Amino acid sequence: MTRKAIEVKELNFSYPDGRKALVDINLDVYEGEALGVIGPNGAGKSTFLLHLNGILRGNSKIKILGIEMENKSLPQIRSRAGLLFQDSENQLFMPTVFEDVAFGPLNMDLSKDEVEVVVKEALKEVDMLDYIYHHPHHLSFGEKRRIALATVLAMKPKILLLDEPTSNVDPKHRRDLINFLKELDNLTKVIATHDLELVFEVCSRVALLDQGRLITSGNPLEILKDKTLLAAHSLEVPRWLSS
Amino acid sequence: MKHTFIDQYSHKESLLHKIDPRIKVISFLVFILFVISTPKDSFLKFGLYGVLIIGLILFSKISPWSIFKRSLVVIPFTLMIFLFIPFFKEGVVMGTFFLGPLRLEVTYEGLQILGNSLAKAYLSVLCMILLISSTKFSHLLKAVERLGLPKVMLLILSFMYRYIFVIYEEFLKMWQVKEARSVGGSRLFQIKALANMVGTLFIRTYERAENVYLAMCARGFDGNIRTIDNFQLRRGDVFFLLIMILSLMSVRLV
Numbered sequence: 001m002t003r004k005a006i007e008v009k010e011l012n013f014s015y016p017d018g019r020k021a022l023v024d025i026n027l028d029v030y031e032g033e034a035l036g037v038i039g040p041n042g043a044g045k046s047t048f049l050l051h052l053n054g055i056l057r058g059n060s061k062i063k064i065l066g067i068e069m070e071n072k073s074l075p076q077i078r079s080r081a082g083l084l085f086q087d088s089e090n091q092l093f094m095p096t097v098f099e100d101v102a103f104g105p106l107n108m109d110l111s112k113d114e115v116e117v118v119v120k121e122a123l124k125e126v127d128m129l130d131y132i133y134h135h136p137h138h139l140s141f142g143e144k145r146r147i148a149l150a151t152v153l154a155m156k157p158k159i160l161l162l163d164e165p166t167s168n169v170d171p172k173h174r175r176d177l178i179n180f181l182k183e184l185d186n187l188t189k190v191i192a193t194h195d196l197e198l199v200f201e202v203c204s205r206v207a208l209l210d211q212g213r214l215i216t217s218g219n220p221l222e223i224l225k226d227k228t229l230l231a232a233h234s235l236e237v238p239r240w241l242s243s
Numbered sequence: 244m245k246h247t248f249i250d251q252y253s254h255k256e257s258l259l260h261k262i263d264p265r266i267k268v269i270s271f272l273v274f275i276l277f278v279i280s281t282p283k284d285s286f287l288k289f290g291l292y293g294v295l296i297i298g299l300i301l302f303s304k305i306s307p308w309s310i311f312k313r314s315l316v317v318i319p320f321t322l323m324i325f326l327f328i329p330f331f332k333e334g335v336v337m338g339t340f341f342l343g344p345l346r347l348e349v350t351y352e353g354l355q356i357l358g359n360s361l362a363k364a365y366l367s368v369l370c371m372i373l374l375i376s377s378t379k380f381s382h383l384l385k386a387v388e389r390l391g392l393p394k395v396m397l398l399i400l401s402f403m404y405r406y407i408f409v410i411y412e413e414f415l416k417m418w419q420v421k422e423a424r425s426v427g428g429s430r431l432f433q434i435k436a437l438a439n440m441v442g443t444l445f446i447r448t449y450e451r452a453e454n455v456y457l458a459m460c461a462r463g464f465d466g467n468i469r470t471i472d473n474f475q476l477r478r479g480d481v482f483f484l485l486i487m488i489l490s491l492m493s494v495r496l497v
């Protein structure tokens with residue numbers, strides 16, 4: 001029996017302005033599983049992902065790879081669960097791409113040479129090695145997105161938490177990204193996205209969120225084909241699936 | 244909307260661009276020290292320092308015109324302060340003006356101070372502009388880090404460099420949206436809109452700061468700043484430093 005990579009019990013969370021963003025979420029993700037998190041805008045997908053790496057802390061028990069989420073286990077958890085934020089502008093904060101990708105590995109106390117190697121590997125994965133000495137500011141949206149992904153990959157996480165990884169990425173690189181995610185089948189993945197094709201190709205399970213509640217979770221094909229269910233939550237069955 | 248106003252020319256390739264940033268920072272600081280410690284009546288020396296810096300500018304392959312344009316920015320500030328000095332310094336009267344009931348006397352000592360301050364300020368500014376235009380900002384940051392600037396200051400500076408453009412662009416975008424929607428409208432209305440935009444910008448910037456901090460935490464930031472630097476002193480760098488000091492010394496001894 002495979003182990004649980006992520007264990008979420010009775011997660012409730014409200015933003016400081018009182019808005020309930022997550023209500024009673026119970027969800028387990030097993031090692032090696034790829035969970036697609038879908039739902040309309042404002043469903044709470046991003047909020048949920050932020051909890052899995054300890055950025056937000058609702059009143060709940062969350063376990064990552066068997067480690068209880070507490071203040072003192074945060075460094076451990078963060079080096080194992082890498083989070084791609086929805087907004088790359090905030091995720092790329094150093095003056096050059098190289099320094100940005102190196103930021104995580106340096107915090108893990110890798111040696112200088114090791115850092116160089118992992119940075120280059122990660123940039124190669126996202127096809128951005130040529131931009132290693134550029135300023136993040138001068139890159140396009142999709143390019144920033146790919147670099148942001150590299151910053152996560154460079155930390156060699158066991159769990160990938162991706163918040164809309166394909167938004168604003170051009171078709172070729174979106175395709176590359178999907179194929180790349182498919183290859184990473186030894187990693188546990190949680191992917192929040194509106195890109196249902198990505199979900200269909202990469203994910204082994206889908207969770208549907210709406211208004212902070214977990215509506216259902218299950219087989220991607222079954223959920224993605226369910227017209228009434230999707231329509232009830234401002235989503236629609238993709239054309240290529242309905243025919 | 245892309246901006247590079249700080250280190251626009253730092254990607255050129257000249258010998259000056261290739262010098263180790265630490266060496267550049269040190270030699271340009273030494274240059275400034277020499278300039279400001281020059282006695283006030285040695286105009287020949289100011290001239291020679293000028294020749295030296297012009298030589299460096301040519302050497303850097305950055306267009307002298309662009310450096311000149313940038314340097315003009317400081318002139319109004321220096322002038323504002325120094326214009327009054329010729330009138331208020333006591334000494335040999337060179338001329339008298341009447342401004343209505345006001346009687347203004349220009350003194351020789353006053354003029355000397357003006358010339359002296361202007362020369363020093365201008366030379367120093369040229370020097371800083373050249374340093375900044377010939378060095379990538381990220382290298383400059385690392386150089387000052389290696390020279391002992393506290394890491395916190397360093398991080399603040401790098402964030403400034405990273406986000407100044409982002410915030411500026413955010414402002415520009417808001418401005419364009421406003422322009423696109425405003426057809427006429429009174430002046431007071433325009434000012435109100437501007438005030439609103441600045442307010443929004445403050446809130447957004449505050450939230451952004453929070454999010455950047457969280458993004459840092461997500462990648463294992465624990466309050467200690469770790470950086471890599473790959474600077475290596477080569478013979479040319481030391482050579483450059485020595486030549487600079489030698490030239491400065493010889494001007495001093497003229």
Ligand SMILES: Nc1ncnc2c1ncn2[C@@H]1O[C@H](COP(=O)(O)OP(=O)(O)O)[C@@H](O)[C@H]1O
Nearest residue numbers: 015017019021040041042043044045046047048
């Ligand atoms: N920083 C915040 N402060 C207050 N409310 C927020 C904040 N971030 C998100 N929300 C609210 O929480 C809800 C869930 O947001 P989010 O998790 O970003 O949704 P999704 O990623 O699914 O689009 C939304 O109603 C949103 O308006």
Ligand SMILES: [Mg+2]
Nearest residue numbers: 045046047086
């Ligand atoms: Mg979101």
